[in-house]
Amino acid sequence: MPEPVTIRAARPDEAGALLDLVRDVDAESPFLPREPGEPPSWLATGRPTEDLAAFQARGNATVFVAEHAGHLIGYLGANGGRLAGNRGVLTLKVGVRAAWQGRGLGTRLFAAAGNWAHAIGAHRLELTAAAPNIRAHALYRRLGYVDEGRMRDAMRVDGVWRDELILGKPLSPADAPEWPPLLLDPTPPALPVPVSIRPAGPEDAAAYHAFDAAVRRETPFLLRGPGEGLAGPEHARRFLAGQRGRRAVTLAAVTAHGGIAGAASVWTGPYRRTAHEGALALAVRRDHWERGVGRRLIAEAEDWAHKAGLHRLSAWVLGHNVRARRFGASCGYGEEAVCRRYARIDEQFADHVLLAKLLG
Structure with a gap:
């Protein structure tokens, strides 16, 4: 037998x-x-x-x-x-x-x-x-x-x-609550604040940590919630030190006072068969929405990706984030996948949407 x-x-x-x-x-x-x-x-x-x-x-x-x-x-x-x-x-x-x-x-x-x-x-x-x-x-x-x-x-x-x-x-029950679509308004500053786009480095650790903490408090649109951001400036320093090289970058929209209004990171995976793809993450402070900051960051990120020889950029956004989905479409990112009931935020489920763009 x-x-x-x-x-x-x-x-x-x-x-x-x-x-x-x-x-x-x-x-x-x-x-x-x-x-x-x-x-x-x-x-x-x-x-x-x-x-x-x-x-x-x-x-x-x-x-x-x-x-x-x-x-x-x-x-x-x-x-x-x-x-x-x-x-x-x-x-x-x-x-x-x-x-x-x-x-x-x-x-x-x-x-x-x-x-x-x-x-x-x-x-x-x-x-x-x-x-x-x-x-x-x-x-x-x-x-x-x-x-x-x-x-x-x-x-x-x-x-x-x-x-x-x-x-x-x-695996969640069919009647489990889901997030409805949300289109939040910006919270404008008293005056428009000009920014410059440049790679962030360890010297920006304090400003980047403050930015990271702020964006996690402002909306229910991020997988990494308020208590899951960078623990302090030293963690931000280590993160930014690891994001400077041929396979990764973090670009920051920096104000005249040294604060960070938005940031875009691109990094590649560990395997040779997928090394042509860059994972893209972008966030902008809510008081800088609708001021072109995100579009400038995307343009700089794509320029970096071209120079790095990447063929594809992709980004994940939560399904109820109407603004992010519209913004991605306006920048040429197609919705390739909608993963149902992926995230659980405040006891409500949200889809995970994959946006991607081929760079040629």
Whole structure:
């Protein structure tokens, strides 16, 4: 009688074997965002046992494995959000050795992850899939995942652009309250305040910390809420020091008095197949809305991205942020995905909307 396949949570002491499995699956599949040898998200410091233990200790992150005769043959990683608003969102990554595909292991791994997600109170499951991976799409849809958008040119594999699909599965009750669309008015200063746009550096730490704290108090439109910003000027200094280089930048709209009215950051991811994409984050103080500050920051960010050789810029905004969605459209950013019931803010759910622009 053949030995059964066991589905269970991975143990930190087998992190080395899990890494071998991940690398083998990456080498077998052309559909994953990693190239063979690139580390999974849970390998934070390069110490596999300690990293996997720390990943699972977060409470909303783990890795399930499929084991047969003492060998790992498949895995599913579940990575929960790090903020209060998206802590209940689990991003899934799954891989099964080619010789074991088509035997129901993926379905069993997803079932284990779903049971665990309900047990910890998660409110949403999501994943991405390469557009040509038809077999995976069929599995995900059969398991109740819904297509929520298509990311254009999200990966570059062997010199060829490839789209990716976003699929989601909300777990919150259908009658859970949702944020209505909000179009807030600016709060104008007594007089218009001119600004200059330039890269921010560690010397701007105090001003940037004050700006960061202010924008998190002003609206319900940011995933990182009032208590989740930069803890102090020293944290701002470290952040800005890390944002100066070939792969990241923070641009600030600075007033004549040295205050910061708005900022835009662009950074790239860790994987070679997605290194052509810049993640864009932009915020403007509410008393500087409708004064062209955001448009100038976007223009400077796109100029930096062109010079850095990026092909794509993308930004996430919450669905009830009407002003941000209109602003993105006016700057040429198309809405590629609407992820349902993503953020939980003040006990109301909000969609997460992906805006993106191809730079040519």
